[in-house]
Amino acid sequence: MNENRKYPFPEIDPDICKGCKLCIAACPKDVLVISEKLNSKGFHYSEYVGEGCIGCGNCYYTCPEPSAVTVYLKNYVPEEVS
Amino acid sequence: MAQxxxxxxxxxxxxxxxxxxGAEKDRTHYCPGxxxxxxxxxxxxxxxxxxIVEKTIVISPVGCSVFAYYYFDTGNIQVAHGRAPAVATAVSRANPDSVVISYQGDGDLAAIGGNNILQAANRGENVVVFFVNNAIYGMTGGQMAPTTLLGQKTTTTPYGRNPQTDGYPLQMCEIINQLTAPVFVTRTSLHDMPNIRKTRAAVRKGIKNAMDKKGFSFVEVLSMCPSGWKMDAVPAQEWIKENMLPRFPLGTLRDISEEAPAIERPVPVMDADEVKKILGYGAFSDSNLEKNPDAAFNKVALRVAGFGGQGIMSTGIALANVGMEYGYNVSWLPSYGPEMRGGTANCSVKIQGDTIGASECTEPNMIIAMNQPSLEKFEKILIPDGVIIYNSTLIDIEPTRRDVKVYNVPITGIADELGDTRFQSMVNVGAFAAVTGMFDPGEIQGLMSSLFAGKPESVIKLNEKAVQRGYNYVKDNFS
Incomplete structure (x- = not known):
C-alpha cells in the first residue's frame, strides 16, 4: 500500500471484482469508475479514481463479493512494518 | 465494540x-450483483x-445459498428443501446457548417449506430467519416462485404471472405477523444504500435477539437476482423499487424484542436410560435370562391377528419385550386400520437368535388368531408344520389346514374368568411360552412389574396369573 495515500480511500481487488457496478451506483461522490481493462475472469472491474473518497462505506456495503472492496477510513492507522 | x-x-x-x-477459493459462486x-x-x-462466530450455526437451504457453508466460518447444516426451520428448531433446542440462523430463499421458505416456517414461527423457536425474497427461483433457472409478482415473466410464466392460474404473490411477513409468538418481523430491501443500511440494522437486531434468546425473528430481504431477471445489477435495484415495493411494502410489522422475556425451555432428556424410565421400561434389559437350549422353537415368525381391542398389539409387544429379555433379536410390526378399536388388526413378531431382515412375517411359522376372519385369513400363509393357536372361545370352526399343529385355547374365556378380557394378551404370552418352550412362565412373571410399570400391584398380579393360566392350559391339554 502506498503510505503517502490520503485517507480515507477504497481498495478494490481488480481480480475479485465481478463488475456489477453496484458500488459505482452507490458512491455519493462518483469517485468509482468501471475500468476499460478486463480482469482474468473477463470482467471490466471497478476502480477508484484516486481522490475524493469520503469514507462513507457505501461501496463496501453494497458490494456482494466479500473480499472485493476494502475501505480504509479516515482514522485508519497503517500497521507498523517491522 | 471499537470504532x-x-x-x-x-x-x-x-x-x-x-x-x-475448484480453483477459485477466494471468491463466491454468486452471480455479479x-x-x-x-x-x-x-x-x-x-x-x-x-x-459470536464460534457459537453460531447456520442452517443453509436449497437454492443459490445452498453453499453458504463455503463462506461462513460457523457451524453449518445444509438441509433438505424447505426444512431449515425444522432443523433449526432441533439445533436450537439441543444447543440452547448457540445462535441459530436459518437462511432461506423464497422458493425454499414460501413454497416447499411453507408449513415448516409457520410451525417454527408459531412455536417461537429461538432462531433468526433471513428470508431472501427475489421473486424467482434463481438456482434452477428462473421459474415462478411463490413471491413472483403478477405479470412477471419467468420461464414457467412466459406470459407473466396470471392470478387466475397462478395465484397471488405470497406476503410472508404479513402471514408470519398473524402468529402470536414471533418477536421481530420486518421487511427490508437491498435496492439502494439507505435500505442496505436499514437491512444491516435489521440483521443485527435479529441476531441480537437470537443471542438474547428472545425467540423468533423474521427478516425478509428484497434482493436482486440479475441473472434470473435477465438484467444488470443496477437496473435490478431499480426493478425492486418499481415492481416489488408496491406488493412488498418495507417496514417493521412487529418488534417486541425489548419487552419479550428470554426463553427458558425445559432441557430435553437425552439419556437413554432416563428415556426408558419415562416410557415405563425402566427395569428392562438387566434380567440376564438364559435362552432355553431345549426349546421346541428357537426362531419364531408370528402373526397375531384379531379385532382391534383384543390385545393383538399388546400380545406382540409383550412377546417381543420378553424375547429381548432372553437375549433374542426381536421385531414387532403393527398393521391396523385408522380406527383404534373394533377394526381388524394384526402384528408381525419375530423372535430369533440371528439377525432379523424384514420385520413383516409374510410366511409365518406361527399364528395366534383371536377371531374367525383372522384365522381364515392367516392360516393360508402359514408355512407347513407351522403352529396355529386360536381363540376357541370365539372361534367355533376348526382350521382347514391339516399340515400344521393346532392349539385351540379359550383365550377370551380364560381372561374373562380372571375378571377382565383385557388379560387376553397375557394368556397369549403364557400359551406361547408353553408351545415354544422359549420362555419359562415363572421367569416371565418376574418381568411383569417392568412390563406393567406404573400399574397397580393387583393388576400386575392378575397379569401374572393370566400368563400362568395360558401356560397351564396348553400344558394340560396338549402334552
Missing amino acids: KTVLRKPKGFIDVYKHKP CGHGILHKLIAEALEDYD
Missing part, C-alpha cells in the same frame, strides 16, 4: 473458502462484531 478504522472482509467468513471445490453476497456480508460482519 472501525477499516471496512474489510468480515471475520464471520472463512478466510480461504477451502470447502469450495447478487443480493446474497450483500446479505452474507452483513451477517458475517454482525457475527464478528458481536464476537
Whole structure:
C-alpha cells in the first residue's frame, strides 16, 4: 500500500471484482469508475479514481463479493512494518 | 465494540473458502450483483462484531445459498428443501446457548417449506430467519416462485404471472405477523444504500435477539437476482423499487424484542436410560435370562391377528419385550386400520437368535388368531408344520389346514374368568411360552412389574396369573 495515500480511500481487488457496478451506483461522490481493462475472469472491474473518497462505506456495503472492496477510513492507522 | 478504522472482509467468513471445490477459493459462486453476497456480508460482519462466530450455526437451504457453508466460518447444516426451520428448531433446542440462523430463499421458505416456517414461527423457536425474497427461483433457472409478482415473466410464466392460474404473490411477513409468538418481523430491501443500511440494522437486531434468546425473528430481504431477471445489477435495484415495493411494502410489522422475556425451555432428556424410565421400561434389559437350549422353537415368525381391542398389539409387544429379555433379536410390526378399536388388526413378531431382515412375517411359522376372519385369513400363509393357536372361545370352526399343529385355547374365556378380557394378551404370552418352550412362565412373571410399570400391584398380579393360566392350559391339554 502506498503510505503517502490520503485517507480515507477504497481498495478494490481488480481480480475479485465481478463488475456489477453496484458500488459505482452507490458512491455519493462518483469517485468509482468501471475500468476499460478486463480482469482474468473477463470482467471490466471497478476502480477508484484516486481522490475524493469520503469514507462513507457505501461501496463496501453494497458490494456482494466479500473480499472485493476494502475501505480504509479516515482514522485508519497503517500497521507498523517491522 | 471499537470504532472501525477499516471496512474489510468480515471475520464471520472463512478466510480461504477451502470447502469450495475448484480453483477459485477466494471468491463466491454468486452471480455479479447478487443480493446474497450483500446479505452474507452483513451477517458475517454482525457475527464478528458481536464476537459470536464460534457459537453460531447456520442452517443453509436449497437454492443459490445452498453453499453458504463455503463462506461462513460457523457451524453449518445444509438441509433438505424447505426444512431449515425444522432443523433449526432441533439445533436450537439441543444447543440452547448457540445462535441459530436459518437462511432461506423464497422458493425454499414460501413454497416447499411453507408449513415448516409457520410451525417454527408459531412455536417461537429461538432462531433468526433471513428470508431472501427475489421473486424467482434463481438456482434452477428462473421459474415462478411463490413471491413472483403478477405479470412477471419467468420461464414457467412466459406470459407473466396470471392470478387466475397462478395465484397471488405470497406476503410472508404479513402471514408470519398473524402468529402470536414471533418477536421481530420486518421487511427490508437491498435496492439502494439507505435500505442496505436499514437491512444491516435489521440483521443485527435479529441476531441480537437470537443471542438474547428472545425467540423468533423474521427478516425478509428484497434482493436482486440479475441473472434470473435477465438484467444488470443496477437496473435490478431499480426493478425492486418499481415492481416489488408496491406488493412488498418495507417496514417493521412487529418488534417486541425489548419487552419479550428470554426463553427458558425445559432441557430435553437425552439419556437413554432416563428415556426408558419415562416410557415405563425402566427395569428392562438387566434380567440376564438364559435362552432355553431345549426349546421346541428357537426362531419364531408370528402373526397375531384379531379385532382391534383384543390385545393383538399388546400380545406382540409383550412377546417381543420378553424375547429381548432372553437375549433374542426381536421385531414387532403393527398393521391396523385408522380406527383404534373394533377394526381388524394384526402384528408381525419375530423372535430369533440371528439377525432379523424384514420385520413383516409374510410366511409365518406361527399364528395366534383371536377371531374367525383372522384365522381364515392367516392360516393360508402359514408355512407347513407351522403352529396355529386360536381363540376357541370365539372361534367355533376348526382350521382347514391339516399340515400344521393346532392349539385351540379359550383365550377370551380364560381372561374373562380372571375378571377382565383385557388379560387376553397375557394368556397369549403364557400359551406361547408353553408351545415354544422359549420362555419359562415363572421367569416371565418376574418381568411383569417392568412390563406393567406404573400399574397397580393387583393388576400386575392378575397379569401374572393370566400368563400362568395360558401356560397351564396348553400344558394340560396338549402334552
